Amino acid sequence: IDAKAMAEARAHQDRLTKPRGSLGVLEDVAVRLAGIAAVCPPPLPTPAALAIFAADHGVHARGVSPWPQEVTAQMVANFTAGGAVANAFAAQVGATVTVVDVGVAVDLPPAPGLISYKVAYGTADLSQGPAMTAEQTRQALAAGAGVARDLVAAGHRCLITGDMGIANTTASAALICAFTGRDAESVTGRGTGIDDAMHRHKIEVVRQALPANGISPAGAVPTGPEEALRVLAAVGGLEHAAIAGFVLGAAAERVPVILDGVIAGSAALAAAALAPDVTGYCVAGHRSAEPGHAAALAHLGLRPLVDLELRLGEGTGGLLAQPLVAAAARVMREVATFDAAGVAEKKP
Amino acid sequence: IDAKAMAEARAHQDRLTKPRGSLGVLEDVAVRLAGIAAVCPPPLPTPAALAIFAADHGVHARGVSPWPQEVTAQMVANFTAGGAVANAFAAQVGATVTVVDVGVAVDLPPAPGLISYKVAYGTADLSQGPAMTAEQTRQALAAGAGVARDLVAAGHRCLITGDMGIANTTASAALICAFTGRDAESVTGRGTGIDDAMHRHKIEVVRQALPANGISPAGAVPTGPEEALRVLAAVGGLEHAAIAGFVLGAAAERVPVILDGVIAGSAALAAAALAPDVTGYCVAGHRSAEPGHAAALAHLGLRPLVDLELRLGEGTGGLLAQPLVAAAARVMREVATFDAAGVAEKKP
CATH class of the missing domain: 1.10.1610.10 (Nicotinate-nucleotide-dimethylbenzimidazole phosphoribosyltransferase (CobT), small domain)
Structure with missing residues (x-):
């Protein structure tokens, strides 16, 4: 910058x-x-655009979430019908909502505001081996970058990251372990709300994911874009890769991108490992209740603007920060x- | 509630x-x-209205601020001309701005958006004796309540407190000492930015104010409305009394009032001492960098929504919180x- x-x-x-x-x-x-x-x-960072990247996760089969996988597709329908919290917050701050299917496990009916860049019907189980192939990862990155480019071409001057994917906090925790060198226990949270037993199990699944993918379990963080891409493919999700591409796309367009919570934070770690300068284009919208999120933001050197114990995702924390960012620009x-x-x- | x-x-x-x-x-x-x-x-808390209560302070003569007293009147002109940060933030969140002269030291020329409820040409020096008479205090309270009533009658559904008054963080610190029982050192901050020597002097001035007004210096907090009124008159400012009245007026109208920073926090302590139920109608907009503000919010049991090291006043922190409050209502x-x-x- x-x-x-x-x-x-x-x-x-x-x-x-x-x-x-x-x-x-x-x-x-x-x-x-x-x-x-x-x-x-x-310039004022308006109008703003939220892009919600939706995908499913093979690791869901390991029992890391109390929510059925169908909820990913059901929530996509809720977004396009305007009924989710992200829609209400977007209306409040005057942002448009675009939903991008990068890997939902089922075929989705066309709907207004829904774009399909479906790379796969969900990922493979990251605790057993790579969640994605290198080619899938590149496709998801390109999809995210393409959405950023198109939204800026349509006149938007602020991009906001959003996500939907049951079990995606598990992939986020694994990414944060791999990119920051922190251990599974300190970065794996309760996602949308799980009990102690499931939380212990989720930590164990995250812990297994690193050696299962040949990632050194503690302290050695990936260096260079090639290794970054391999880690993202190994333990990421399709929406993580797409959000990393979205962040890179925003930077290429010289437009600020407001990061939402732990999903965006872990994706931004991947983006920053691919291109370190990209962090300068990121504003940390909020700090979620997920412990890994604080670790990711500290690693990126970003200070969150909103800190209200949100743990919903969808882009909700990023949307709440948009008026604060706009207010900062207006002062100037x-x-x-x-x-x-x-x-x-x-x-x- | x-x-x-x-x-x-x-x-x-x-x-x-x-x-x-x-x-x-x-x-x-x-x-x-x-x-x-x-x-x-x-209901949605919109439209929102910011009221900036402006007044001067006798304690300014003690050298507690590096800013000349004329800045109070000059900033009122800046507000009515639309050039202050509060105006930019109000434009961002769609709030109207009303400036209320409750005690500026000079006569102000009429201007759009400026209301005169001038009670006095500034207060007396609170470190030597009462800053205000009981009658002045009641007039300022009534002015604030009247402004709240009029703004609600005009259709506003969210009120935001604002203030302007060179030296008013000194009065705020004294009010916080008196209403929470905290000592001067722990609640007296650097206001708009003062050096160590002036800060030490300011703490000493706040410390002198309590015995000079027959207020027990540590731990004994006023009980009952009569004693609350006496304390407010003794060490408050005209804008503090007006903001206390504004908060009471908002509660009477069953409309939420977003408190700005340490001036509003100290005024809300007085309002809560006058009518304990009033706290239920208050939303703490932000937490300022002033140490006394956190003490006031803790005493009131309020959690601030924005925490970005702001220390400007004018209502700026309250304005930034308005979209968050509106977003919460929209969800419902x-x-x-x-x-x-x-x-x-x-x-x-």
């Missing part, structure tokens, strides 16, 4: 009619937005300087 | 197409909104139930 525009943005912040630094974290967001667009003041465009407003400055 | 509507709201949350509890703190906000309106689902009104959407529930 552009250093000159960021320096200009920092200097401009200090001339505005407010005490220096008084907008806290939002001043950093505004500077980042200037760097992303390579212009100061940065609309607030008067001390000189222009005739306001006295603080005494030295 | 209405227990029956709250119980209905809790039950309704659990039927919606999302894992139970997955919206975290926003589920509590939605339940609270139902209780406030005494109906489930609760727009999200499908498991039955209606044909989505399978989690296995027991």
Whole structure:
């Protein structure tokens, strides 16, 4: 991202009619937005577009979720009918909703706002071997990047990641283990809400996934894009790969991308391992209740904007952050300087 | 607030197409909104109105701020011209901005959006004796309540507190000491940004204010409305009293009021001491960088929605929280139930 525009943005912040630094974290967001667009003041990040990438997971068969796999397809229907929480939040912040089938286990009937980039009918079981082939992974990455490009071409100036896939917090935990070197126990959470016994079992499944895929179990993180791609294929999901592509696509278009929760955080780890500069285009929308999410954000060096114990996914946490990001940009465009407003400055 | 509507709201949350509890703190906000309106689902908290109460402070003469007192009036002009951060944030969330002169030290020229309820030309120095008379305090309370009533009569369904007054974090710290029993050192912050020497002096001024007004310096918090009014008059500001009245007015109208930062938090302590039930109508918009703010929120039992190290005031933190509050309400009104959407529930 552009250093000159960021320096200009920092200097401009200090001339505005407010005490220096008084907008806290939002001043950093505004500077980042200037760097992303390579212009100061940065454009408003509107209109915003949420893309919900939906896929199923072979690891579901291991009993890591209390929800039946059919719920992935049922929730896709709920999204396209406008009945999910993501739809309500999108309406609140004025974002469009696009649902992308990258790997739901069943064929889905056409619906408004639903795009098919189906790569497979779900992944293989990541605890036994690679969840995806290299080719499937590349296809899902390309699908995500293509959706980002199309949404920007349609006029959107802020992209928001969303996901739907029963059992996808298991794949997220495995990705976070592999990319951060953390152990399974510290990053595997209760997803949508599981009991102690299922949680212990889920940790065990995540722990098995690494050696089953020839990934060193503790501390050795993948280096280089080739190894990153192999890890993503091994323990990721089709929606994780698509979200990684979506993030890369947003960066290519110089548009900010707001990351939702642990699914997006783990996908962003893969994207950053493929292309380290991509992190500069990411805004961490929120911090979810999943323990692995905090680990992923710390590894990426991103500070979440919203922290309200959400654990729903769909893009809900990213949507809630959008007005905060827009507010940060508006300050740069609309607030008067001390000189222009005739306001006295603080005494030295 | 209405227990029956709250119980209905809790039950309704659990039927919606999302894992139970997955919206975290926003589920509590939605339940609270139902209780406030005494109906489930609760109405959307829109349109929203920000009221910025402006006043000056005798304690400014003690050298507790590096900003000249004229900045209060200059910022009022900035608000009415639309050039302040509060204006940019209000535009972002679709809130109207009303500026209320309850005690600016100079006469202000008429301006669009500016209302005069001037009670005095600033307060007396709270470190030497009472900042306000009982009559001034009552007038400022009535002004705030009147503004709340008028904004609701004009159709607003969410009120947001704002403030402007150079040196008003000093009065806030003194109020927080008096109402929570905390010591001056732990609740007195750096306001808009002061150096170590001025910070030490500011703590000393706050410490002097309590005995100078016959307020027991540690631990004994005022009981009963009469004593609450006396404390508010002694160490508060005209905008603090007006905001306390605004909060009481919002409660009387059964409309939620989003509290901004430490000024609003200290004013809400006074409002809650006058009428304990009023806290139920308050949503803590954010947690500011001022240490006293966290103490005030803990005493009130409120959890802030936004936590981004803001320390600007004006209502900026309250404005940022408005879309989060609206999103919580929208969930209750727009999200499908498991039955209606044909989505399978989690296995027991």
